Amino acid sequence: MKLIFSPSSPFVRKVRIAAIELGLIDRIEFLPTTVAPGQPNDDYARITPLKKLPALILDNGDVILDSYVIAEYLDELAGGGKLIPASGPTRWQVKADHSLLQGMLDSMLLCRYEKAVRPQGLQWQAWLDDHWNRAWQGMARFNGQPEKLSRPLDIVQIALVCVLGYADFRFADCGWRKAYPNLDAFHERMLTRQSVKISLPPAA
Amino acid sequence: MKLIFSPSSPFVRKVRIAAIELGLIDRIEFLPTTVAPGQPNDDYARITPLKKLPALILDNGDVILDSYVIAEYLDELAGGGKLIPASGPTRWQVKADHSLLQGMLDSMLLCRYEKAVRPQGLQWQAWLDDHWNRAWQGMARFNGQPEKLSRPLDIVQIALVCVLGYADFRFADCGWRKAYPNLDAFHERMLTRQSVKISLPPAA
Numbered sequence: 001m002k003l004i005f006s007p008s009s010p011f012v013r014k015v016r017i018a019a020i021e022l023g024l025i026d027r028i029e030f031l032p033t034t035v036a037p038g039q040p041n042d043d044y045a046r047i048t049p050l051k052k053l054p055a056l057i058l059d060n061g062d063v064i065l066d067s068y069v070i071a072e073y074l075d076e077l078a079g080g081g082k083l084i085p086a087s088g089p090t091r092w093q094v095k096a097d098h099s100l101l102q103g104m105l106d107s108m109l110l111c112r113y114e115k116a117v118r119p120q121g122l123q124w125q126a127w128l129d130d131h132w133n134r135a136w137q138g139m140a141r142f143n144g145q146p147e148k149l150s151r152p153l154d155i156v157q158i159a160l161v162c163v164l165g166y167a168d169f170r171f172a173d174c175g176w177r178k179a180y181p182n183l184d185a186f187h188e189r190m191l192t193r194q195s196v197k198i199s200l201p202p203a204a
Numbered sequence: 205m206k207l208i209f210s211p212s213s214p215f216v217r218k219v220r221i222a223a224i225e226l227g228l229i230d231r232i233e234f235l236p237t238t239v240a241p242g243q244p245n246d247d248y249a250r251i252t253p254l255k256k257l258p259a260l261i262l263d264n265g266d267v268i269l270d271s272y273v274i275a276e277y278l279d280e281l282a283g284g285g286k287l288i289p290a291s292g293p294t295r296w297q298v299k300a301d302h303s304l305l306q307g308m309l310d311s312m313l314l315c316r317y318e319k320a321v322r323p324q325g326l327q328w329q330a331w332l333d334d335h336w337n338r339a340w341q342g343m344a345r346f347n348g349q350p351e352k353l354s355r356p357l358d359i360v361q362i363a364l365v366c367v368l369g370y371a372d373f374r375f376a377d378c379g380w381r382k383a384y385p386n387l388d389a390f391h392e393r394m395l396t397r398q399s400v401k402i403s404l405p406p407a408a
Contacts (some may be wrong), residue, residue: 031219038330049341050307073296082339092268092277099270103254106310122326126242127317135254193395 002029002057003070004044009053010105010166011067012197017158018071020195022078028056037113068098071155083155094156097148101159104138105166107131114168136174139163143180150186153193161190169201206233206261207274208248211256214309214370216404217272221362222275224399226282232260238350241317272302275359287359298360301352304365308342309370314372340378343367347384354390357397365394373405 003019005012005199019025033044035051048055048065056064056073064070085091110131114123142148142160149157164187167176177184190196207223210218223229237248239255252259252269260268260277267272281285289295314335318327346352347362353361368391371380381388394400 034402038328038334043267045341048304049345050283050304050311050338053306056353058296060293062293062297063300065300065307069296069299069303089266092262094274095273095276096269099273100252100254103269104255107254112398118328123243124322126324127322130242134254137249141253182329 001025001059002031004031004033004047004053004055004057006032006053010162010169010201011052012054013053013201014067014155014159014162015056015074016069016199017161017193017195018074020080020084020153020199021153021158021193022074024074024078028079037117046144047133066161068102068155073124075155083153083158085154094154098159099140100138100141101163103155104135104163105159107134108163108166108170111135115157116170125137132171134165136176136179137179139155139167139176139183143182146182149182152159157190161187163197165201205263206229206235206260208235208237208251208257208259210236210257211236212405214312214366214373214405215256216258218271218359218363218366218403219258219260219274219278220403221365221397222278222287222359222398225357225362225397225405226278228278228282238271241321251268272359273308275362279359281311287357287362289358292369298358301346302363304342304359305347305367308339308367309363311338312367312370312374315339320374338377339367339371340380340383342386343371343380343384347386350386355387361394365391365400368404376398 003012003015005016016025019028033041033053035041035044035053044051047057047063050065052065054067056070058064060198064073072084075081075117085094108131111128113191114128114131159184164176164183169175205218207216209220215311220229223232237245238258239248239256247253249253249265251261254269256269258271258274262268268277276288279285280317284290289298311334315332318332318335364387368380368387371378
């Protein structure tokens, strides 16, 4: 399998941590690319018109899109039910929590584009505030659910550590550790995992 | 079950069509709300900090987020394997195709916000062109895969009809019918389904 990736993508990081934890990392070849809004990448657009990272190319040529679907595929490849419960109400709770975290990351990327990529003078503060607030209120929710932070490793914890790592990477002054002490303790515990430590984003 | 919805959301439409086709529509109570970037909706933000539509509230109070996860939940409730293959390579192909369509809709909403919601003078044409191109090239891909347009109904076809309906609703002059005749024929066939016809977006 080949994973099209960039080291700064939090979505890629989620797949990388999942692949390490599932024991599948050695079966994946990592192929780097660069994507940025408003800039063409014709080679990657032929693989996915969305130009979103990552994409997993299977040995038969099939392309799996979306970091969550890739994580689900890898989970099945590893036997199923490892990072996503195989059945029951917790299956849907985990999927819904992951959807929330995915949306938080989407909003954080929109904030990053608004502040650092969109040309000066075209910023819309209400848009920025709204999207940052979605991520921030999402963090509050997980901070208030300590049982989700301490249970055996799952895709919710992996996605959450990617949210927090991306906050450090692109919004270093946001103060999430002070506002959300349960998330701070969770993040410290997660950093004792090799998969989480070696996948930290590069220096901003 | 309760579905928080808006009649103009293409993500809601996808869930609505799926619920009708799965025979579950009578078990869902529809609760309307309104969301717009930069505008608060505190009641809905308590249900989901993302304020994205739709959200499904189960009878036990659990909230399922993301239109795809809701569709998957309804599919399981209807016995499983109805709109999403239960196993095998086609399962992952359908999931990946749906991810592409979901990303196309996300890009189309970003185009809509850029053109019609962001204050005048703050538009960034390269962003608009990039996101429109993602949706447009995605349409080209499905136009070139007629077997996906004619097989038994699945979540890919449902999501695709929602993409095309949203193009009519918000980008009426984009010319997709002329550019993509296979999609035009597909859309006409889909409109013979009651679920697709009654869920058409309201007049723009």
